[in-house]
Amino acid sequence: MLRVAVVGSGPSGCYTAQSLVQLDRDVLVDVLDRLPCPYGLVRYGVAPDHEKIKSLQNTLRTILEDERVRFLGGVPVGPGGVPTARLRELYHAVVYCVGAATDRRLGIPGEDLPGSWSATEFVSWYSAHPDAVDDGFLRGARSAVVIGVGNVAVDVARILVRGVAELSGTDMPQAALDTLAAGRVADVHMVGRRGPSQARFTTKELRELGALPDTAVLVDPAELALDPAYGDPSGLPGTQRRNVEVLRGWAERTAPETARRIRPRFFLRPVELTADDDGRVGTVRFERTVPDGCGGVTGTGRYTEIEARLVLRSVGYRGVPLEGLPFDAASGTVPHRAGRVLRADAVAPGEYVSGWIKRGPTGVIGTNRPCAKETVTSLLADAASLVRRDLPADPLRLLRTEGVEPVEWAGWQAIERAEAGLGAALGRRVVKLPDWEALLAAARTATA
Template sequence: MLRVAVVGSGPSGVYTADSLLRSTSVPDVAVDVLDRLPCPYGLVRYGVAPDHEKIKSLQGALRRVLEEPSVRFVGNVAVGLDAPGPAPADLLRLYHAVVYCVGAATDRQLGVPGEELAGSFPATRFVSWYSAHPDAPHERFPLDTDAAVVVGVGNVAVDVTRMLARGAAELRRTDVPEAALRALAGSRIRDVYMVGRRGPSQAKFTTKELRELGLLPDTEVVVDPEELALDPYVSGRADPAALSATARRNLEVLRGWADRAPADHAVAGDRGRRIHLRFYLRPEEITGAGGRVTGVRFERTVPDGDGGVRGTGRTEWFGAGLVLRSVGYRGAPPAGLPFDAERGVVPNEGGRVLRDGRRSPGEYVAGWIKRGPTGVIGSNRPCAKETVAALLADADELRGRPLPGDPLAGLRALGASPVGWPGWQAIEAAERELGRRLERGPVKIPDWPGLLAAAKVG
């Protein structure tokens, strides 16, 4: 039997396990899906916004794969980290093959003065907080300020902007943790600025995400018509037919907002909020006083005629007590794997890991750590299939290597305390009970002690 470890239980990892199970060329495959967390589903559980219930329902499809007889979920196993657990070399002694599907876990920096000030955060930390990631249970965000700035115009930027403007009554119906719900309910933020250095035709958000901003109760979306007109595809200096369908739809939505007469400052009494979508503004400095954020200074940019932008020397300052930076991600593989720091990926050839330019027998990658942080959830399926095809082509060579007994015994010997599927089911039951006590639906447990206690570890 071919024994394979898949490191990471998000979509990329589960799609990899699914492709292995569906193989007809190598029918006898046993797959252990390892995860650092005691909970499966990766960013579907800990990255998709709680009010995106349709996307979160993808957990059902992932669940069906993890409940297959030839698949085991093995949570609470840290690979290549300081915590007790296996290194990549250890996994190769326990499995014929290992596929790393660990995503891109670190944020890109803006590279401007003031990023280190209190009140300046990577957007992913805010996402982890409202998603109940156990690494971020005690985060404190300055929501007692009048304004927030979100730097970036991708879907994550839209998510955090929407969550800052979303009312607590709607969030109460979701699985957002209770502490985050209370903090968001008490937020004083009334103005959220979502800012991009280039034009709206180059924004990375999808139209569905963008339109949701206009559906928020008691919230006005503000788009500056003059800023919109700077875009060559809006002004007529470039042919909109050259744009993707998504970009053309985005421009239609933005035009609709720009053409509206501005509402009064109080959209709905004291509860009204405004989302300002700003473009052609490049961050120059996060300003502060007393070690805390006071705002962001931007330089006005204009199109350079070659698809980029150039600075104009003119600046604009937005006062804000909270800055969330959402300008991309970088891979962070387990220690012990090779890493191309410039591209942010593990060097590979069609999914086969390369060490010093040569294939490393038994080691593979899929997902963002293979190709970089590109695509949407569905992009991981063909990526996983390509990697699995390479692995299966190597299967005869891989199976020739003898292994010890059950890998779980080896993982425990290395200091890990694995949480299996019954442990995850116990966590689910505890979250249902927590929600019942709070008179809500299931509410996620936000901390390591709570999750491990629910899983009956220790």
């Protein structure tokens, strides 16, 4: 039997496992994850009020419940965990599906002031990621600036103004729900340095903003008109054309009187965050930009300021190096050829990558399917030489002797039961456990 370790249980890891067992009947797959819970960004990145997308967990579940697939949660790989070299000793092949674990930086003064966070930190908090901390995101905030115009920026803007009635039916942790319910953010500015025809959000996500209760979407038609495609968007790709049409509709209507407002802004480049008297961020300074005729923008030397006690930076993700693997710092990816890891331009036998660490943070969840299939096709083409190497009968037994105590599938099911019980006790549906201690305590009940 070909034994494969897949590092990461998000969509790219699950689709890799699925392709392996579908394309080869003589393969056993261990899916390892640093967290005790599977599903990666589907569990910890998809907004809690996007239940249709979160239901993808049911598809990923069927993959991890396959009799030739084994989930091993709570198993970090790299420093402080299982070394990558040790995995290579225990498995014929290792596929790294570790995503892009950090955020891109703005690189401007004041970026690290209190009150300024990456959108990922905010998402992790309201999604109950066990590494997240409550840093007082909403402390004193009446106005917030979200820097970026992609789907994550739309998500955090929407969550900031959603009422408790709409969020109580989600799996959001209770502490985050209580904080948001008590929050007083009334104005959210969602700001992009380029124009509406180049924004990265999808039309479905954008339209959701216009359907939020007691919330108005306010768009400045003068800013939209700076975009050369605004007057006639017919030549744009479908998504961009529909985005412009939605924004135009908002710009042309009379703004209703509402308790909260979302303000999409365009052609503004952040140049500095300045502190208030208490040392927290108080103002974001932007330079007005204009199209440069080549798809980018250029500065005009004219500036404007937006007051904000909360700044969320949503300008993209970036992969980080993994101990023992080569890394291209420019792209934030592992060098590869059709998924085969390259070391000094030579294929590294038995080492593969899939997902964002392979191609960069691009595409949607479904993009991981063909990406995984390409990698698995390469791996199975190499299988005849890989299986010649003798392995221990069961790598998990050896890992346990070395101090690794994974959360297996029964442990994950115990976590699910605990979250359902917590929800029932709070008069809600399933409510996520928000910290390592609670998760691991729940997992241990599977063997109690």
